[in-house]
Amino acid sequence: xxxxxxxxxxxxxxxxxxxxxxxxxxxxxxxxxxxxxxxxxxxxxxxxxxxxxxxxxxxxxxxxxxxxxxxxxxxxxxxxxxxxxxxxxxxxxxxxxxxxxxxxxxxxxxxxxxxxxxxxxxxxxxxxxxxxxxxxxxxxxxxxxxxxxxxxxxxxxxxxxxxxxxxxxxxxxxxxxxxxxxxxxxxxxxxxxxxxxxxxxxxxxxxxxxxxxxxxxxxxxxxxxxxxxxxxxxxxxxxxxxxxxxxxxxxxxxxxxxxxxxxxxxxxxxxxxxxxxxxxxxxxxxxxxxxxxxxxxxxxxxxxxxxxxxxxxxxxxxxxxxxxxxxxxxxxxxxxxxxxxxxxxxxxxxxxxxxxxxxxxxxxxxxxxxxxxxxxxxxxxxxxxxxxxxxxxxxxxxxxxxxxxxxxxxxxxxxxxxxxxxxxxxxxxxxxxxxxx
Amino acid sequence: xxxxxxxxxxxxxxxxxxxxxxxxxxxxxxxxxxxxxxxxxxxxxxxxxxxxxxxxxxxxxxxxxxxxxxxxxxxxxxxxxxxxxxxxxxxxxxxxxxxxxxxxxxxxxxxxxxxxxxxxxxxxxxxxxxxxxxxxxxxxxxxxxxxxxxxxxxxxxxxxxxxxxxxxxxxxxxxxxxxxxxxxxxxxxxxxxxxxxxxx
Numbered sequence: 001x002x003x004x005x006x007x008x009x010x011x012x013x014x015x016x017x018x019x020x021x022x023x024x025x026x027x028x029x030x031x032x033x034x035x036x037x038x039x040x041x042x043x044x045x046x047x048x049x050x051x052x053x054x055x056x057x058x059x060x061x062x063x064x065x066x067x068x069x070x071x072x073x074x075x076x077x078x079x080x081x082x083x084x085x086x087x088x089x090x091x092x093x094x095x096x097x098x099x100x101x102x103x104x105x106x107x108x109x110x111x112x113x114x115x116x117x118x119x120x121x122x123x124x125x126x127x128x129x130x131x132x133x134x135x136x137x138x139x140x141x142x143x144x145x146x147x148x149x150x151x152x153x154x155x156x157x158x159x160x161x162x163x164x165x166x167x168x169x170x171x172x173x174x175x176x177x178x179x180x181x182x183x184x185x186x187x188x189x190x191x192x193x194x195x196x197x198x199x200x201x202x203x204x205x206x207x208x209x210x211x212x213x214x215x216x217x218x219x220x221x222x223x224x225x226x227x228x229x230x231x232x233x234x235x236x237x238x239x240x241x242x243x244x245x246x247x248x249x250x251x252x253x254x255x256x257x258x259x260x261x262x263x264x265x266x267x268x269x270x271x272x273x274x275x276x277x278x279x280x281x282x283x284x285x286x287x288x289x290x291x292x293x294x295x296x297x298x299x300x301x302x303x304x305x306x307x308x309x310x311x312x313x314x315x316x317x318x319x320x321x322x323x324x325x326x327x328x329x330x331x332x333x334x335x336x337x338x339x340x341x342x343x344x345x346x347x348x349x350x351x352x353x354x355x356x357x358x359x360x361x362x363x364x365x366x367x368x369x370x371x372x373x374x375x376x377x378x379x380x381x382x383x384x385x386x387x388x389x390x391x392x393x394x395x396x397x398x399x400x401x402x403x404x405x406x407x408x409x410x411x412x413x414x415x416x417x418x419x420x421x422x423x424x425x426x427x428x429x430x431x432x433x434x435x436x437x
Numbered sequence: 438x439x440x441x442x443x444x445x446x447x448x449x450x451x452x453x454x455x456x457x458x459x460x461x462x463x464x465x466x467x468x469x470x471x472x473x474x475x476x477x478x479x480x481x482x483x484x485x486x487x488x489x490x491x492x493x494x495x496x497x498x499x500x501x502x503x504x505x506x507x508x509x510x511x512x513x514x515x516x517x518x519x520x521x522x523x524x525x526x527x528x529x530x531x532x533x534x535x536x537x538x539x540x541x542x543x544x545x546x547x548x549x550x551x552x553x554x555x556x557x558x559x560x561x562x563x564x565x566x567x568x569x570x571x572x573x574x575x576x577x578x579x580x581x582x583x584x585x586x587x588x589x590x591x592x593x594x595x596x597x598x599x600x601x602x603x604x605x606x607x608x609x610x611x612x613x614x615x616x617x618x619x620x621x622x623x624x625x626x627x628x629x630x631x632x633x634x635x636x637x
Binding site for chain 1: 481483485488489490491492495496512514517518525526527529530532533534548549550551553554584587588590591592593594595600602603604630631633
């Protein structure tokens with residue numbers, strides 16, 4: 001299969017983030033120029049025909065999302081670009097914004113044109129300050145060159161792109177919480193419906209799109225929807241960025257088609273290059289920390305939205321965390337629950353209280369003080385969070401516990417029985433983990 | 438009978454009668470430069486939605502003073518045109534705002550899975566040992582504050598430490614002592630920065 005990278009083809013070259021480079025080598029802003037000759041509805045139709053699916057985690061078709069944005073209203077419309085990349089194991093948008101910022105700016109402008117918006121806000125997480133500086137400079141250059149601002153290419157279309165810096169909240173990655181945060185409130189999700197397409201930012205119709213999703217739009221307009229759909233299996237078209245981290249020799253962001261299997265991504269020469277320190281593979285988290293684990297027998301699954309879902313997990317944000325044989329699954333669940341307990345916004349009781357409860361139970365088992373009934377209790381508490389919260393965060397918090405219990409229950413039982421971890425885990429602290437709170 | 442494990446439900450000072458409001462501190466107002474920056478930023482939002490600029494306004498105040506006092510929050514409230522309670526509501530939610538003084542270098546060690554797999558727990562321990570402080574504390578000289586944070590989004594360069602707004606990547610536990618010495622000697626030059634950011 002001859003797959004040519006589209007989004008990250010030039011990111012390793014010096015100066016790849018500059019406007020000049022973008023214009024010279026990447027047909028910069030030609031997609032926007034072409035889009036402005038089409039009717040907004042035709043732009044949406046093209047994106048729909050390409051089958052582009054949201055890259056943020058849910059895999060919802062982008063064209064549909066744009067079509068749902070209410071057009072027959074006097075209210076202004078908005079694009080909110082979700083650059084609050086906080087899912088553990090995900091770092092693809094970081095590369096795009098840092099090394100190819102104009103692609104995102106162009107994608108925002110085309111998105112605005114398609115849904116009839118005049119303003120796009122890029123909500124960037126507070127920790128990405130160095131990325132923000134690059135984006136700020138490049139947005140200013142795009143304004144000066146006339147690719148943003150008033151009357152772009154003499155078409156009468158006005159578009160402004162603004163950066164909005166977050167301040168450290170995982171929950172702001174949820175689309176309605178992101179909108180709340182943009183409005184200057186706590187990043188807590190809203191009850192849906194109404195969906196953002198009807199009442200989003202300032203109660204106006206809003207499309208919330210991930211960075212990678214918007215970056216895929218200019219190539220679709222330039223090369224046509226058929227070209228895009230051909231870059232991968234049916235309904236999973238287009239280039240995809242995979243973030244590989246954990247126990248692999250060469251962690252990093254790799255662009256591939258969704259035909260690529262998980263095994264290729266871990267062991268392939270041009271990807272992860274195999275396990276670190278010659279250890280044996282144990283499991284993989286295929287889509288950021290919120291999705292179920294997959295085992296060796298699943299590795300020949302293509303890393304596409306549909307195939308990974310069929311194998312019993314989710315592609316999510318395509319953050320692959322590779323785990324070797326030395327990883328204790330009780331510790332893994334505890335580490336992730338520390339994250340979810342800390343990041344829970346506190347709005348829904350099951351997630352706020354349940355996350356804390358799960359973490360404390362896991363801590364007790366990890367310390368070797370677990371009781372036999374604690375394992376069933378974990379299962380019960382997790383199941384009472386699942387599906388009982390306003391946003392998907394509750395499911396995300398319950399999943400690490402449920403998936404480790406399902407696949408590695410014997411490790412939990414061994415902890416309880418032996419009163420200690422039975423795995424040789426020399427990579428971890430020799431001394432006990434610092435007591436938290 | 439309850440299956441709920443014995444646990445502290447909340448800090449002792451939970452009841453609102455015992456809750457302390459942020460210390461007002463010294464009088465606070467933006468410097469003219471910061472005021473100008475704020476006035477530009479607020480135009481990014483519709484005129485009736487000034488509250489959207491609150492995060493930016495708080496960042497400005499924090500940069501100016503190092504942390505957010507009650508007076509600073511009240512100043513932000515007048516700038517935005519909302520109540521001081523609204524500002525405190527936001528400040529208490531987001532982790533990147535400090536309501537207590539912090540050291541010159543705030544060492545934020547990522548502790549989430551990908552970093553932890555490659556030894557982040559030991560990085561924190563080494564730092565705590567070297568500096569003689571626990572996570573969340575500032576050393577007596579006011580140079581370093583040690584914090585543990587959740588995923589920073591650079592899992593391929595684990596373990597990652599964010600120092601103020603700078604990054605330091607691939608910090609092995611064995612390098613921690615030297616890293617601290619380097620910061621003391623060379624300041625911000627000791628950081629590797631983001632590997633994608635090589636040209637600046």
